[in-house]
Amino acid sequence: xxxxxxxxxxxxxxxxxxxxxxxxxxxxxxxxxxxxxxxxxxxxxxxxxxxxxxxxxxxxxxxxxxxxxxxxxxxxxxxxxxxxxxxxxxxxxxxxxxxxxxxxxxxxxxxxxxxxxxxxxxxxxxxxxxxxxxxxxxxxxxxxxxxxxxxxxxxxxxxxxxxxxxxxxxxxxxxxxxxxxxxxxxxxxxxxxxxxxxxxxxxxxxxxxxxxxxxxxxxxxxxxxxxxxxxxxxxxxxxxxxxxxxxxxxxxxxxxxxxxxxxxxxxxxxxxxxxxxxxxxxxxxxxxxxxxxxxxxxxxxxxxxxxxxxxxxxxxxxxxxxxxxxxxxxxxxxxxxxxxxxxxxxxxxxxxxxxxxxxxxxxxxxxxxxxxxxxxxxxxxxxxxxxxxxxxxxxxxxxxxxxxxxxxxxxxxxxxxxxxxxxxxxxxxxxxxxxxxxxxxxxxxxxxxxxxxxxxxxxxxxxxxxxxxxxxxxxxxxxxxxxxxxxxxxxxxxxxxxxxxxxxxxxxxxxxxxxxxxxxxxxxxxxxxxxxxxxxxxx
Amino acid sequence: xxxxxxxxxxxxxxxxxxxxxxxxxxxxxxxxxxxxxxxxxxxxxxxxxxxxxxxxxxxxxxxxxxxxxxxxxxxxxxxxxxxxxxxxxxxxxxxxxxxxxxxxxxxxxxxxxxxxxxxxxxxxxxxxxxxxxxxxxxxxxxxxxxxxxxxxxxxxxxxxxxxxx
Numbered sequence: 125x126x127x128x129x130x131x132x133x134x135x136x137x138x139x140x141x142x143x144x145x146x147x148x149x150x151x152x153x154x155x156x157x158x159x160x161x162x163x164x165x166x167x168x169x170x171x172x173x174x175x176x177x178x179x180x181x182x183x184x185x186x187x188x189x190x191x192x193x194x195x196x197x198x199x200x201x202x203x204x205x206x207x208x209x210x211x212x213x214x215x216x217x218x219x220x221x222x223x224x225x226x227x228x229x230x231x232x233x234x235x236x237x238x239x240x241x242x243x244x245x246x247x248x249x250x251x252x253x254x255x256x257x258x259x260x261x262x263x264x265x266x267x268x269x270x271x272x273x274x275x276x277x278x279x280x281x282x283x284x285x286x287x288x289x290x291x292x293x294x295x296x297x298x299x300x301x302x303x304x305x306x307x308x309x310x311x312x313x314x315x316x317x318x319x320x321x322x323x324x325x326x327x328x329x330x331x332x333x334x335x336x337x338x339x340x341x342x343x344x345x346x347x348x349x350x351x352x353x354x355x356x357x358x359x360x361x362x363x364x365x366x367x368x369x370x371x372x373x374x375x376x377x378x379x380x381x382x383x384x385x386x387x388x389x390x391x392x393x394x395x396x397x398x399x400x401x402x403x404x405x406x407x408x409x410x411x412x413x414x415x416x417x418x419x420x421x422x423x424x425x426x427x428x429x430x431x432x433x434x435x436x437x438x439x440x441x442x443x444x445x446x447x448x449x450x451x452x453x454x455x456x457x458x459x460x461x462x463x464x465x466x467x468x469x470x471x472x473x474x475x476x477x478x479x480x481x482x483x484x485x486x487x488x489x490x491x492x493x494x495x496x497x498x499x500x501x502x503x504x505x506x507x508x509x510x511x512x513x514x515x516x517x518x519x520x521x522x523x524x525x526x527x528x529x530x531x532x533x534x535x536x537x538x539x540x541x542x543x544x545x546x547x548x549x550x551x552x553x554x555x556x557x558x559x560x561x562x563x564x565x566x567x568x569x570x571x572x573x574x575x576x577x578x579x580x581x582x583x584x585x586x587x588x589x590x591x592x593x594x595x596x597x598x599x600x601x602x603x604x605x606x607x608x609x610x611x612x613x614x615x616x617x618x619x620x621x622x623x624x625x626x627x628x629x630x631x632x633x634x635x636x637x638x639x640x641x642x643x644x645x646x647x648x649x650x651x652x653x654x655x656x657x658x659x660x661x662x663x
Numbered sequence: 664x665x666x667x668x669x670x671x672x673x674x675x676x677x678x679x680x681x682x683x684x685x686x687x688x689x690x691x692x693x694x695x696x697x698x699x700x701x702x703x704x705x706x707x708x709x710x711x712x713x714x715x716x717x718x719x720x721x722x723x724x725x726x727x728x729x730x731x732x733x734x735x736x737x738x739x740x741x742x743x744x745x746x747x748x749x750x751x752x753x754x755x756x757x758x759x760x761x762x763x764x765x766x767x768x769x770x771x772x773x774x775x776x777x778x779x780x781x782x783x784x785x786x787x788x789x790x791x792x793x794x795x796x797x798x799x800x801x802x803x804x805x806x807x808x809x810x811x812x813x814x815x816x817x818x819x820x821x822x823x824x825x826x827x828x
Contacts, residue, residue, distance in 0.1 A: 138798045138811050172800070324756035324795035362703070362740050363796055365809070403699050404739030406794055420695040422737040481758045481799050488800055518757060521795070552799075554758050568760050572794055578737075658765070 128166040130207055131252065135181040135192075137172030137334075144195060145169075145180035151196045155203035165207055168252040171334040171366075172488075178218045183250065191216045243467070243475050244451040245491045248335030253370050256377045259338040265383070267454035271346045272391055279350040280306060283453070285461035287473040292318060292409075292446035293520055293550040294625070295472070295538040301443060304433035305351040308441035313353035315344050316418070316437065316444045319360040319367070320402050320409040323521020324572065325552035328477040329447035331489055333360070333367035336451075337374035341384065341397060343450035346457060348395040351443050356397040359414050362404050372399055406576035410624050411444045413578065424580040425624035448477055448551070468494030472537035476548075482517075482555035483510045495540070498532040502555055515558040516640075518565070518633075520549010526562075526636035546636065561658035562641040563648055566633045567595035573630040584627030587618040591634065601661035603649040612638060672710050683708060684716055688723040695726060698734060702741045711742040739793065747782040747789035749827040751775075752806045756795040763816065764803035770817040771805070774824065787828070 132152065136145045149169065156165055172179060178192035182202070189212050191202060198216055205213040252258040259265070271279050284299030305313060317340060321329040333340065344356045360368050375397050378384040386394050400418050402408050408417045412426035415437050436442020452474060456464045465473045472494040481487050484506030492505075498517055502509065517527045525546035527534075534540055541548050556565065574588040591614050594607045615631030622628045637645060647655050654661055673683065687704045691697050701724075705716050712735050721728040735741040753771060754764065775783060775790055782789040798804055801813025812823050 138813055139801045142801065142813055321797060322795060325758040325799050326795075327797045327799060330797055361797070362738075401700070401703070402738075403703055403741050404793075405737060417699065418696070420698040420734070422734055424737075479799065481802070482761055552758070554761065556761050560761050564765075565757060565761070568755065568757050572756060575792075576794055 129164040131166045131168070131185040131258075132207075133168055133170045133183040133185070133250070133252070135172050135179055135249075136169035139172045140179040140181070143179050143193065147196045148180050148182070148194055148199060151199035152203065155200050156207070158200075159203060159208045161203070161207055166252070168254060170249045170253065171331050172249075181218070187212065190218045192218045242491050243455050244332060244448055244477055245335070245489070246455075247339070248331060251336065253335055253337055254373055254377075256338060256374070256381050259336070263458070264338055264454075265342060267457040268342050268345050268383070271349060271457050272389075272393070276306065276350045276352065279346065279457065282456060282461050283350075286456045286464040287461075287471075288449065288452055288456060288464070289472060289538060290446060291448035291452070291476070291551070293323070293524075293548075295548070298445065298449055301433060301445070302347065302351055304431075305353070305441050305443040308434045310441055312355075312440045313351055314437045314440055314442040315347045315351065315353045315356040316411075316414070316442055317344055317356065317358040317447060317450055318409065318411065318414060318444055319358055319364070319371075319447045320414055321364075321447070321550075322361055322406045322409050323524075323550045323552060325479055325481050325518070325554050326521050326550045327479055328489060328551055330364050330367050332447050332451050332477075333364070334370050337367075337370045338378070339451055339454055340371065340447065341374055341378050343453040344397060345383065345388075345395055346453055347443055347445070347450070349393055351441075353443065354394045354396070356395065357400055357418055357437070358397060359400045359402060359408070359418060361408075362402045368399065368401055375399065405578070406572075407578045407624075407626055410626060413624070414444070415442065422578075424578050425626075427623060469535065469537045469540075471539040476536070476551060478551045478553050480506050480553045480555065482553075483512075483557040483559070484508065484555045485510050494537040495535040497535055498527060498553070501536075501553055502532070506555060509555070509557055512557045512559060515556050515560060516562070517556065518554040518569075519552060520547060521552050524549025524552065524632070526565075526633055526640070528636075528640040530640075545639070547632070559656060559658075561599075561654050561656035562637050562644050563595065563599050563654065564656075564658045566637050567592070567599050569633045570595050570630075573626065577626060577630075581621075581623040581627065583618050583621040584623070584630065587614045587622075587627065588630050590614055591618075591631070598645065598648050599654075599659040599661075601648065601652050601659075603645075605646075605649060607649070608638065608645065673708060675709060675713050675715055680709070680715075681719055684719045685723060688720060693724045695724075698724070698726060698731065699738070699741075702731070702735050702738075706741055711745050713743075713745075747786050749787060749808055750789045750791060752791050752793040752796070753779070754794070754796050754802070754804050754806075755792045756799075758795065758799040759802035759804060762802050766817055767803050767815055767820065770820055774821065788824075 134149050180194050181192035182194050183190050184206055202213055247262050251262050280302045283302055288298040289295040290298055319329050384396050405423050407413045408423040410425045413423040417423040432442045432444055434441055468474045475491050476494050477491045479489055486507040490505050514529050519525055527546055534544055570592040574592045577584045577588050579585045594611055597603050611634050615634045618627050618631045644655055688701055691701045706712050717728050717731050721731055735743050777783050777790055779790050779792045798811050803815050804811055804813040
């Protein structure tokens with residue numbers, strides 16, 4: 125293994141690129157050549173993990189100093205000071221101390237502030253995602269080594285005991301799924317990683333894949349060993365070009381290193397992973413549609429049961445987990461179920477990665493223990509509302525719920541939310557202020573479902589279309605009270621008779637709207653005005 | 664990964680078109696499992712998937728043409744009709760909508776003078792709407808020829824469009 129004296133990480137996500145990170149990288153290459161540091165300094169790119177204010181961000185190891193925002197002209201000075209002369213350049217350091225904490229580690233609660241707790245994102249943005257050596261020196265692979273010394277059943281027992289619940293949105297206990305695949309009869313089994321993240325507002329899986337792709341391979345290896353599978357697939361949505369490149373590279377490097385392939389590390393365990401890139405269809409995030417798509421067909425969901433745990437890919441038992449669920453596996457194996465249970469709430473242990481978006485001062489990604497409240501999220505992580513008062517939040521993309529302001533003190537975990545009739549979804553917190561109109565927002569959500577419905581079953585295909593027509597009519601001032609009754613009827617029909625999760629949850633925004641914002645909807649119909657002044661009302 | 668954006672697109676009228684399709688099938692695979700990858704490469708190379716391409720892929724893979732057509736029409740990234748020189752995909756999902764996407768969309772329609780699904784008369788732009796592109800931290804966003812442009816406003820939109828001739 126080649127040893128470098130210093131490692132330079134430069135943020136090069138979409139947001140940094142807009143601020144010229146590519147020019148910064150080019151200048152770094154020039155400056156490193158100028159000072160003849162090529163053999164001592166390693167340069168690599170990382171996804172955006174800080175807020176836009178300090179991008180492009182440059183982190184230099186081993187000192188772990190974060191500099192930002194850096195532009196082209198700063199680079200020569202920075203390289204000569206930090207890398208050539210070996211002293212920190214304080215003028216260029218990230219100034220905001222809060223920002224600094226997001227970049228490095230913050231493990232304890234400080235004062236009364238619920239600190240961010242990074243388990244899944246611990247190494248994202250701080251290690252080189254293209255280097256297997258860097259992954260290994262940051263304790264990568266230890267969980268796999270620990271797992272290989274256990275009986276497969278023991279691993280599943282630990283996962284069960286940890287109480288880990290699937291992070292894709294439904295919150296199904298992971299241990300039970302693993303057990304079902306292990307117990308399913310048959311010699312050939314598959315492990316599938318669902319990286320077809322396409323819920324509007326959700327991009328946590330992309331950041332995990334781009335920032336720490338090797339952890340996904342490690343988790344799938346552990347799953348393969350525990351469930352008795354020898355082949356895995358990662359299904360990445362077609363829009364994620366960078367994540368696809370990183371994971372393809374990581375698989376190749378793992379094969380060369382000998383941790384993927386036949387007889388891995390002389391243990392007699394065989395496992396290999398293939399990558400399948402999606403072609404633009406939201407429905408393929410549904411697990412059986414995803415399997416159809418891997419098989420090269422239209423991504424239309426199958427009827428369940430039988431479940432994929434017994435009849436999955438090419439009819440074989442298949443374990444399908446979300447990226448974030450898999451990312452929780454190595455820490456659980458490494459530190460144990462009791463450690464994991466100490467985070468979060470009793471019914472939903474662990475942490476949750478959220479994307480916080482919308483009308484708040486600070487948007488981005490955060491990982492916090494399960495059970496914190498929306499009020500804390502907005503006040504602490506979102507740094508308050510940007511322009512006006514908080515009206516509602518939309519969780520988990522389109523199949524999540526609309527959470528009105530009155531529920532902002534409900535702890536965010538699977539059970540507390542389902543008790544008040546809303547759902548946590550896949551981890552988006554789209555914070556909307558009172559300049560937004562509920563009718564307009566629900567119309568946009570209905571448009572999404574109408575476009576993304578695969579058309580296989582009638583309740584979803586026709587229901588989403590009609591719901592969109594009604595919402596459009598209301599927003600144009602042509603709504604009637606009979607429309608509301610019809611919406612409720614459509615919602616029930618879709619929920620009860622649709623084949624898959626898309627149709628079953630498509631009516632959720634309608635339900636939330638009628639439960640919590642009926643007065644605003646009726647103002648559109650009876651008074652002919654949009655209180656927020658957003659809808660066209662036919663003008 | 665092959666960067667298809669830098670590669671010159673070729674026309675189905677080109678004398679080598681059939682050979683290009685055959686090469687793509689040959690290097691990607693003839694099994695059904697590879698079909699989506701084959702179609703994606705053909706779409707990237709030619710701009711869209713023509714009936715000629717479907718017939719040729721069918722001959723090479725022994726998958727019925729009807730089945731190939733049904734797969735191609737299911738996925739957004741597998742277009743079966745010809746498009747303009749540049750394809751604009753506007754994100755119409757809620758996270759972009761509430762941070763200025765609403766106003767931006769109106770400005771975009773006005774500047775292009777076309778409706779979603781249409782191509783401008785000079786063949787410069789095809790406008791499509793799309794669901795979330797997964798870069799919501801810089802919303803509102805649109806993608807032109809698979810390059811993402813974020814933090815857009817009605818003011819900086821003309822500059823971005825001017826980059827594409």
